[in-house]
Amino acid sequence: MKEDTEMNVKTGAEHRASLRDGRDIRIEGRRVADVTEDPAFRGAVASGCALYDAQSAPEAVERLTYEVPGLGGRRANRAWQAPRSYAELVTRREALEEWAEGHVGFIGRSPDHVASCLVGMEMDPAPFEAHDLKRAGALRDYVAFARAKDLFLTYVIINPQADRSKQASQQSNPDLALHIVDEDHEGITVRGGKMLATSSVMANEIFVSTIQPMAPGDERHAVCFAIPVATRGLRLLSRKSYEAAAGHPFDAPLASRFDENDAVAYFDEVKVPWERVFATRDLRIMQAMWHETPAHVLQNYQCQIRLLVKMRFLAGIARRTAEINGTIGMPPVRDTLGQLAAEVGMVEGLLRGMEAKGRMHNGFFVPDRTLLYSAQVLTQQLYPRFVDTLRELAGGGLIMLPSSAADYGDAQIAHDIAATQCSSVAGPMERVKFFKLAWDAVGSEFASRHVQYEKFYAGAQFVTRGHSFRTFDWTRSSAAVDRILGETPEPVPATMPIAAE
Ligand SMILES: Cc1cc2nc3c(=O)[nH]c(=O)nc-3n(C[C@H](O)[C@H](O)[C@H](O)COP(=O)(O)OP(=O)(O)OC[C@H]3O[C@@H](n4cnc5c(N)ncnc54)[C@H](O)[C@@H]3O)c2cc1C
Structure with a gap:
C-alpha cells in the first residue's frame, strides 16, 4: 500500500x-x-513539504486526495477536484479543512488556494473562449498539467502600490507594473512588478494576472499567464524573514514554522511561451476571468475554510489563557469567551451556508457567492477584533516572559523563571511555552503581519464591500419594502378650496 501511495501521490x-x-x-x-x-x-x-507528506500518508490519502481521471491511478490534492454536487463540495471542504489543521490556518497561500482559483476558471471557459480560443486552450491544458503534477502554485494579481489615484499605465515609472514589452511567434515578453507573491519562495509556479479594474490605456498591462518560479528574469524580492528572526522554536513556535513569506515579484524581460499565456491586451477578460467564472468564489471560499481553522485555534488560545491565569471562572471572562465562541460559530455557519445555498454552474456545484462576500466583509473586521480580545484576556503574561530559550542555560535564571512563572494549572515551563505561543499568535511581528494579511489578502474593505453590494439580492429586499409600503394606507390629502375670483 505504501509503495503504491508513494508512486501515485x-x-x-x-x-x-x-x-x-x-x-x-x-x-x-x-x-x-x-x-x-x-x-x-x-x-x-x-x-510546505509537510502538507504533501500529510496527503500521502496511507491513512489520509483517500480523504485528502482523489484519483485524477485518465492518469492511470495518479492522485492529486482534492483542491484540484471540481465538485459536481453538494456532497462532493462538502467532501472537498472537509479535506481542505483537515489539510489546514496542519498549519492551524497560518499558511494563507497554501497550495489549495490557487488550485481553487484555477478549478473555478476551468469550470466555465466561456469568458476565455470569447477572448481567444487559443488562449482558452492554453489555460485548459495548463490546468490539466498543474493538476497532474499536483503543483504548488501561488499568484500575483495586484499591481504594486505607488499612486492609487492613477491607472497602471499612468504611473510615473512606466516599468512599475508588469506589462507586455514584446511579442513574437514564440510568446510574449513582460517587464515590471507585482505584489505580493505570498508563498512564492516555496511554490513551483506563479500565476500572474490583475484583478484591479483597468481602463482604456491599460491594454499592455492586461495579461494573464503562468510560469515556473525558476524562470529566467523573475526575481522575488523578499520582505524581512520573521523565521530568520525567530531564534529557537520555543520562542516563536509559529514564526519558526509557518512564515510563508511575501515578496515583490519583479519580471525583468521575462519571456513567456504562448502555451502559458491565457489572455493578452483585452480589458474585458481581466474582470470576466474572476467574476464570470466561479474562480473568485472558489478561491475565497478556500480562504474561509482556512480562516475557520485559524479562528478555532485562536479560540483555544483564548481559553487556555484564561485557564492558566485562573480567570476562567470569572463571569466577565466567560462572557468574553462566549462571544469568541459565537464568532467562530458565525464563520462556520457562513461557510456551511455557502454550501447549503450553493448552485449548479455549467455542470459544477459552486458555493453561494452572496454569503461568501458576507463572510469576507465580516471576517476582515472580525480578525483584528478577535486578536485584540485575546490580548485583552492575556494582559502582561504575553510580555512577562524569558528573553529566549537560552535563559534556561543559566541555572540562576532558570531558577528565577521557575519561581516567577506560576499557575494553578500549569508548571513554569508549560506556562512560558504557552505564552510564547500566544504572543506569536497575537502579538509578534509575525502575528501583526497576519492581521494585515486577513485585512487585505482579498482586497481592501471598499473592494470586498463592493462585491457584497454587487451580489446581494436587493430585489428581494426592495420587494419586501414595496410590499409593506403597498399595504400601508395613505391618508387622503385634503384639497384646498378653490379661491373665488
Ligand atoms: C500580507 C499580505 C499578503 C498578500 N498576498 C498576496 C498574494 O499572494 N497575491 C496577491 O496578488 N496579492 C497579495 N496581497 C496584496 C493584496 O491583494 C492587496 O494588499 C490588496 O488587494 C489591497 O491592495 P493594496 O494593498 O494596494 O491597498 P490599496 O488598494 O492601496 O488600499 C489601501 C487603502 O487605501 C484606501 N483606498 C485605496 N484605493 C481606494 C479607493 N479606490 N476607494 C477608497 N479607498 C481607497 C483604503 O483606505 C484602503 O484600505 C497581499 C497583501 C498582504 C497585506
Whole structure:
C-alpha cells in the first residue's frame, strides 16, 4: 500500500526536490542559494513539504486526495477536484479543512488556494473562449498539467502600490507594473512588478494576472499567464524573514514554522511561451476571468475554510489563557469567551451556508457567492477584533516572559523563571511555552503581519464591500419594502378650496 501511495501521490520529498531549481530569491542583500536550507525560509519550506507528506500518508490519502481521471491511478490534492454536487463540495471542504489543521490556518497561500482559483476558471471557459480560443486552450491544458503534477502554485494579481489615484499605465515609472514589452511567434515578453507573491519562495509556479479594474490605456498591462518560479528574469524580492528572526522554536513556535513569506515579484524581460499565456491586451477578460467564472468564489471560499481553522485555534488560545491565569471562572471572562465562541460559530455557519445555498454552474456545484462576500466583509473586521480580545484576556503574561530559550542555560535564571512563572494549572515551563505561543499568535511581528494579511489578502474593505453590494439580492429586499409600503394606507390629502375670483 505504501509503495503504491508513494508512486501515485506527490510527497514532501518530491516537493522539496522540486524547489532546488535555481530560483532567484533576494533577501538581506544576497541571493538565496537553496531555499530549502536557507535560515530565512527552511522552516516554511518544511511546512510546505509537510502538507504533501500529510496527503500521502496511507491513512489520509483517500480523504485528502482523489484519483485524477485518465492518469492511470495518479492522485492529486482534492483542491484540484471540481465538485459536481453538494456532497462532493462538502467532501472537498472537509479535506481542505483537515489539510489546514496542519498549519492551524497560518499558511494563507497554501497550495489549495490557487488550485481553487484555477478549478473555478476551468469550470466555465466561456469568458476565455470569447477572448481567444487559443488562449482558452492554453489555460485548459495548463490546468490539466498543474493538476497532474499536483503543483504548488501561488499568484500575483495586484499591481504594486505607488499612486492609487492613477491607472497602471499612468504611473510615473512606466516599468512599475508588469506589462507586455514584446511579442513574437514564440510568446510574449513582460517587464515590471507585482505584489505580493505570498508563498512564492516555496511554490513551483506563479500565476500572474490583475484583478484591479483597468481602463482604456491599460491594454499592455492586461495579461494573464503562468510560469515556473525558476524562470529566467523573475526575481522575488523578499520582505524581512520573521523565521530568520525567530531564534529557537520555543520562542516563536509559529514564526519558526509557518512564515510563508511575501515578496515583490519583479519580471525583468521575462519571456513567456504562448502555451502559458491565457489572455493578452483585452480589458474585458481581466474582470470576466474572476467574476464570470466561479474562480473568485472558489478561491475565497478556500480562504474561509482556512480562516475557520485559524479562528478555532485562536479560540483555544483564548481559553487556555484564561485557564492558566485562573480567570476562567470569572463571569466577565466567560462572557468574553462566549462571544469568541459565537464568532467562530458565525464563520462556520457562513461557510456551511455557502454550501447549503450553493448552485449548479455549467455542470459544477459552486458555493453561494452572496454569503461568501458576507463572510469576507465580516471576517476582515472580525480578525483584528478577535486578536485584540485575546490580548485583552492575556494582559502582561504575553510580555512577562524569558528573553529566549537560552535563559534556561543559566541555572540562576532558570531558577528565577521557575519561581516567577506560576499557575494553578500549569508548571513554569508549560506556562512560558504557552505564552510564547500566544504572543506569536497575537502579538509578534509575525502575528501583526497576519492581521494585515486577513485585512487585505482579498482586497481592501471598499473592494470586498463592493462585491457584497454587487451580489446581494436587493430585489428581494426592495420587494419586501414595496410590499409593506403597498399595504400601508395613505391618508387622503385634503384639497384646498378653490379661491373665488
Ligand atoms: C500580507 C499580505 C499578503 C498578500 N498576498 C498576496 C498574494 O499572494 N497575491 C496577491 O496578488 N496579492 C497579495 N496581497 C496584496 C493584496 O491583494 C492587496 O494588499 C490588496 O488587494 C489591497 O491592495 P493594496 O494593498 O494596494 O491597498 P490599496 O488598494 O492601496 O488600499 C489601501 C487603502 O487605501 C484606501 N483606498 C485605496 N484605493 C481606494 C479607493 N479606490 N476607494 C477608497 N479607498 C481607497 C483604503 O483606505 C484602503 O484600505 C497581499 C497583501 C498582504 C497585506
